[in-house]
Amino acid sequence: MTSSKVEIGPLLPRDAARCAAIESLLFAGDSPWPAQAFRAEISTPHNHYFAARDGDDLVGYAGISVLGPEGGHECEIHTIAVAPEHQGHGHGRGLLAALLEIADTRRAPVFLEVRTDNEAAIDLYRRNGFEIVGTRKGYYQPSGADAYTMRREHRSAPPEGGRP
Numbered sequence: 001m002t003s004s005k006v007e008i009g010p011l012l013p014r015d016a017a018r019c020a021a022i023e024s025l026l027f028a029g030d031s032p033w034p035a036q037a038f039r040a041e042i043s044t045p046h047n048h049y050f051a052a053r054d055g056d057d058l059v060g061y062a063g064i065s066v067l068g069p070e071g072g073h074e075c076e077i078h079t080i081a082v083a084p085e086h087q088g089h090g091h092g093r094g095l096l097a098a099l100l101e102i103a104d105t106r107r108a109p110v111f112l113e114v115r116t117d118n119e120a121a122i123d124l125y126r127r128n129g130f131e132i133v134g135t136r137k138g139y140y141q142p143s144g145a146d147a148y149t150m151r152r153e154h155r156s157a158p159p160e161g162g163r164p
Contacts, residue, residue: 006091008098011049011061013039018058022083030140033079041078050098052082052091059086062095064102064110075103077112080121092124100128100152107154113139113147125150 011019016035023032033041041063042049052060060082067074077099082091103110113136114121122132130150139147 006052006054006059006086006089006094008050008052008094011038011042011051011063013042015051015058015061016042019061019081022058022061022081025084026081029143030145031142047078048099048102050095052086052095054086059083060091060095062099064099066102066106066108068108073103073106073108075099075106075108075110077110092121096124096128100155103152104155107156109154110152112150114150115140116146116148122148122150125152128152129155 016038019038020033020035026032038049038061041047044065046066047063048066049061049063051058052062060080062080063078065076065078067076077096080092080095080099082095100110110130112125112130114125116135129152131152132148133151134149136147136149138144
């Protein structure tokens with residue numbers, strides 16, 4: 001069976017229920033977001049949320065916040081998630097690229113938290129210029145799992161017509 005090409009585009013309020021379903025699969029032990037939280041995040045002006053879609057099927061999502069004053073922006077990645085049956089095909093990498101493009105157009109550094117035991121995500125972030133800058137003990141609740149805080153320095157805006 002062949003699948004259509006996964007495309008990255010805007011996450012829409014109508015996607016909230018599917019996001020919550022993926023969230024509950026991936027983050028069951030750490031207070032997964034309900035659909036209402038996704039709708040609220042998507043509607044906040046300083047947030048940018050993206051969807052990975054295989055045809056009509058939402059297979060992943062990601063979000064970033066742009067914080068601070070013009071000329072002094074910082075960005076914070078809120079989440080990147082790919083449904084378990086779609087992991088390992090580069091969809092997380094595509095979602096991360098969309099988030100980093102938001103930061104790069106503002107020449108903003110990017111911060112995120114990631115579970116210390118999520119080796120696949122840590123590797124993805126390192127390959128994209130992130131470095132561990134700290135550890136947050138007991139960050140994820142209610143599991144009490146630790147998180148690394150990672151940072152990527154600002155980059156120049158991507159070239160016209162494409163992603164870096």
